Amino acid sequence: MKDFRKKFATEIARVERRNFLRGGLSLGALSLLAGCDLSSNDSLIDRTLWAMLRFNDRVQAALFDPNKLAETFSRAQITKPFRWNAYYPMAQIRAVPADWKLDVSGLVDDDTSWDLPRLLAMPQESQITRHICVEGWSQIGEWSGVPLRHFLKAVGADRRARYVAFECFDDYSSSIDMASALHPQTLLALDFETVPLTPTWGAPVRLRIPTKLGFKNPKNIAAITVTNDYPGGYWEDQGYNWFSGS
Amino acid sequence: MTPAQTSPLPGPDIVVRLTHWVGAAAMICMILSGWQIYNASPILPFLFPHWITLGGWLGAGIAWHIAAMWVLMADGLIYLAWGVLSGHFRRDLWPISPRAFIRDLIAALTFRLKHDLTRYNAVQKVLYAGVLLAATLAVLSGLSIWKPVQLGWLTALFGGYPTARIIHFCLMSAITAFLFVHLTLVALVPATLRHMILGAPRRTAQP
Numbered sequence: 001m002k003d004f005r006k007k008f009a010t011e012i013a014r015v016e017r018r019n020f021l022r023g024g025l026s027l028g029a030l031s032l033l034a035g036c037d038l039s040s041n042d043s044l045i046d047r048t049l050w051a052m053l054r055f056n057d058r059v060q061a062a063l064f065d066p067n068k069l070a071e072t073f074s075r076a077q078i079t080k081p082f083r084w085n086a087y088y089p090m091a092q093i094r095a096v097p098a099d100w101k102l103d104v105s106g107l108v109d110d111d112t113s114w115d116l117p118r119l120l121a122m123p124q125e126s127q128i129t130r131h132i133c134v135e136g137w138s139q140i141g142e143w144s145g146v147p148l149r150h151f152l153k154a155v156g157a158d159r160r161a162r163y164v165a166f167e168c169f170d171d172y173s174s175s176i177d178m179a180s181a182l183h184p185q186t187l188l189a190l191d192f193e194t195v196p197l198t199p200t201w202g203a204p205v206r207l208r209i210p211t212k213l214g215f216k217n218p219k220n221i222a223a224i225t226v227t228n229d230y231p232g233g234y235w236e237d238q239g240y241n242w243f244s245g246s
Numbered sequence: 247m248t249p250a251q252t253s254p255l256p257g258p259d260i261v262v263r264l265t266h267w268v269g270a271a272a273m274i275c276m277i278l279s280g281w282q283i284y285n286a287s288p289i290l291p292f293l294f295p296h297w298i299t300l301g302g303w304l305g306a307g308i309a310w311h312i313a314a315m316w317v318l319m320a321d322g323l324i325y326l327a328w329g330v331l332s333g334h335f336r337r338d339l340w341p342i343s344p345r346a347f348i349r350d351l352i353a354a355l356t357f358r359l360k361h362d363l364t365r366y367n368a369v370q371k372v373l374y375a376g377v378l379l380a381a382t383l384a385v386l387s388g389l390s391i392w393k394p395v396q397l398g399w400l401t402a403l404f405g406g407y408p409t410a411r412i413i414h415f416c417l418m419s420a421i422t423a424f425l426f427v428h429l430t431l432v433a434l435v436p437a438t439l440r441h442m443i444l445g446a447p448r449r450t451a452q453p
Binding site for chain 2: 246
């Protein structure tokens with residue numbers, strides 16, 4: 001218990017530190033030496049780093065093989081306890097709004113909203129895969145739900161569009177490239193560890209995409225948009241590499 | 247054999263010198279931004295002091311890491327290709343004999359090793375070949391934790407994602423240890439610094 005509290009406090013400190021430091025791609029040690037403004041987002045170095053991030057997006061898109069599957073594991077290999085993570089502390093986990101619906105918009109034929117029974121009526125798939133956090137740690141978990149490609153087909157999404165964007169009711173957001181969205185292991189997950197998602201794990205629907213880092217797996221999804229306009233995301237706008245493919 | 251009779255050794259040529267300094271800068275960026283990334287999820291019970299890490303926060307640390315990575319890889323590939331094609335490896339790093347290494351190491355530790363600027367002693371050969379190998383493996387293990395799905399075969403070669411991450415850390419540690427030894431030796435024999443910047447001193451009088 002003590003251990004848990006300690007871990008939790010560290011976690012809060014980590015989140016606070018992250019929020020405190022999200023002033024863009026500041027240079028840290030070297031800029032102090034050079035006397036640069038730490039809060040500046042417009043230095044040559046910042047612009048170079050952003051340009052390199054965009055270059056890395058293109059390289060990763062080129063490297064991405066739509067048929068290459070992430071390694072899968074056995075039930076015995078599942079990490080327990082599974083670590084919870086978000087941009088806010090656990091105390092701020094939100095309950096699913098009573099009027100929750102999954103909104104669909106953008107380059108789709110059918111933009112009617114979805115409710116849980118309609119999602120559950122779709123073919124379901126499950127996976128036991130490694131979830132890798134941008135921070136470096138990783139854990140193996142089990143999710144099941146609707147393959148996103150089936151969902152995109154069902155809503156008549158333009159699958160030549162560039163992006164699929166996710167808005168969440170916990171004020172998180174993220175977006176992925178269409179090729180990764182159509183990958184067979186990309187799920188609109190409804191279950192975690194064989195039981196329906198609880199708010200902690202992203203109820204009622206979250207993205208599970210084992211070909212990308214953890215922060216590209218938004219929880220508590222409220223809206224999906226298919227678009228050609230770069231949507232960015234909560235962390236992506238602050239400087240996490242947008243593609244972040246595994 | 248007196249120095250006058252040896253064939254003039256060109257010293258580090260322009261490609262070796264350029265790739266050395268570009269590679270050194272890229273490697274230092276990789277190490278310092280790597281420490282920033284390490285601090286986000288340490289695998290040992292310590293953190294690197296924040297002031298020495300590069301980036302200020304994790305996102306920027308990663309941005310530095312995957313930007314400097316391209317510089318390091320391009321630089322490394324040019325150097326390795328040049329090392330093979332120009333004969334630099336064969337001439338200067340080969341052969342490496344364990345007996346010569348032990349002999350030169352003992353001489354070095356007892357401050358009896360004469361530093362000859364025109365050729366590498368066995369300790370230098372082992373250190374340079376070793377750091378080249380460590381840097382190459384650091385790049386490969388880094389790629390394996392950056393792309394554990396697309397380069398899954400490479401990740402598997404390094405024992406899977408969590409193990410590859412530890413190997414990547416150990417290689418960083420080895421390269422950092424090399425840097426300390428290397429810089430200490432440069433401080434002890436400062437002529438080598440001039441040599442690495444300007445190349446070999448000219449042997450003939452200026453016209």
